[in-house]
Amino acid sequence: MIPPIDSAVLAANPKFALLHKTLVTKHLTPDGGTRNHPRRGERDGVATELADLRLKSTRAKILQKALEELPLTSPAPPASKTSSSRQSTPAVEIPLPAELAELIILLTLSLKSPSPLQLPNLSANLQTIAALVSTHITAHALPLTRLMNPHTNPSFLHRQIPSLASSVLALREQISTLRLRLAANRTALTDLAVKLLALYTAQSSAVIRILEQTTHGSLSRHARSHAEMLSLSCSTSATEAQQKWKVAESLVYGPEAVRALQMYREHLRDGKVRMESRKGGAERELQRYGVGREGGKERVMKEIARVWEEMEGEVEEVRGDIGRLRGR
Numbered sequence: 001m002i003p004p005i006d007s008a009v010l011a012a013n014p015k016f017a018l019l020h021k022t023l024v025t026k027h028l029t030p031d032g033g034t035r036n037h038p039r040r041g042e043r044d045g046v047a048t049e050l051a052d053l054r055l056k057s058t059r060a061k062i063l064q065k066a067l068e069e070l071p072l073t074s075p076a077p078p079a080s081k082t083s084s085s086r087q088s089t090p091a092v093e094i095p096l097p098a099e100l101a102e103l104i105i106l107l108t109l110s111l112k113s114p115s116p117l118q119l120p121n122l123s124a125n126l127q128t129i130a131a132l133v134s135t136h137i138t139a140h141a142l143p144l145t146r147l148m149n150p151h152t153n154p155s156f157l158h159r160q161i162p163s164l165a166s167s168v169l170a171l172r173e174q175i176s177t178l179r180l181r182l183a184a185n186r187t188a189l190t191d192l193a194v195k196l197l198a199l200y201t202a203q204s205s206a207v208i209r210i211l212e213q214t215t216h217g218s219l220s221r222h223a224r225s226h227a228e229m230l231s232l233s234c235s236t237s238a239t240e241a242q243q244k245w246k247v248a249e250s251l252v253y254g255p256e257a258v259r260a261l262q263m264y265r266e267h268l269r270d271g272k273v274r275m276e277s278r279k280g281g282a283e284r285e286l287q288r289y290g291v292g293r294e295g296g297k298e299r300v301m302k303e304i305a306r307v308w309e310e311m312e313g314e315v316e317e318v319r320g321d322i323g324r325l326r327g328r
Helices: 007-013 014-027 042-068 081-086 098-112 126-148 155-161 166-218 221-252 254-288 297-327
Strands: 073-074 093-095
Touching: 007 014, 007 042, 007 166, 014 073, 042 098, 093 155, 098 126, 126 155, 126 166
Parallel strands: none
Antiparallel strands: 073 093
16 A cells, blocks of 8 residues: 655655656556556456466365364254154264265375375265355355344355355455545644644744734733634634544444344344353253252163163174074
8 A cells, every 4th residue: 555645745746746746656556566567468367377376276175174163963853743743852963984085085185295196985885075165155154144144134144155256345345445544634634733733833933923913912812812813713624623533433333343243232232131041951952861969860871871771782692693593
């Protein structure tokens, strides 16, 4: 970004002011680049190619990171209405098949290694892996979409995911524009402050002169009028400086940003209330089984579970013996 220059410096050096205006309007861009370079076409081509390569590299890194963080489980199927009405239990994740999990691990290692590994079953399971990766990336993109669209119904947030990249780019451009405007307003505010200090200095000189005239002679109307004019000028400059300050403050904390922060605070508060409600329900459900209550009901339930586990082991041993006898 081209640094701002004090207007007093430009006013005191008209040739430099003309040079500065020519450079800013004809030869330089707001970020300090060259507008009309002899090799501009070649540079644009290189910049486009670099952007494409960065995009490909970013996609590859996102895919590699998603495969590394991909949970080797899948959500359980939804429970029936009868079982859900009797007892509400949390959803249990089902492990992926061993072959698919091993293929995902090998695919992640193949992306990291300089020489690709042989994956014979990749084409057969490619759609399943793509669906798992898509679900994982969507789960990570939903919080960003919620921040970008705080007023959208959570049930429809997934529809805003395709436009997330364009929204981020638009926000970045808006931030760059606001930074330029903020720098310009700061320069204008500095100029007004300098003018205000000059007026205060002139007013102080006028007050001293009036005091001298009052002490040592008759007070002149011209000096009094001049002092009043300077006082009014100072008041006007102070009001303008205060308005500029409010404009600069509104650029940083606009009404949309304030509303978005308030909505996010309400969302966090509602989430906390829901979590407290779920915690109370879980504690009541555990109390039905004797957990957290005095008495031996919890110990009896644990003993029943231990005996059941032993019986299952014995049943499995009997089944193995029967199988061996049939094999003979």
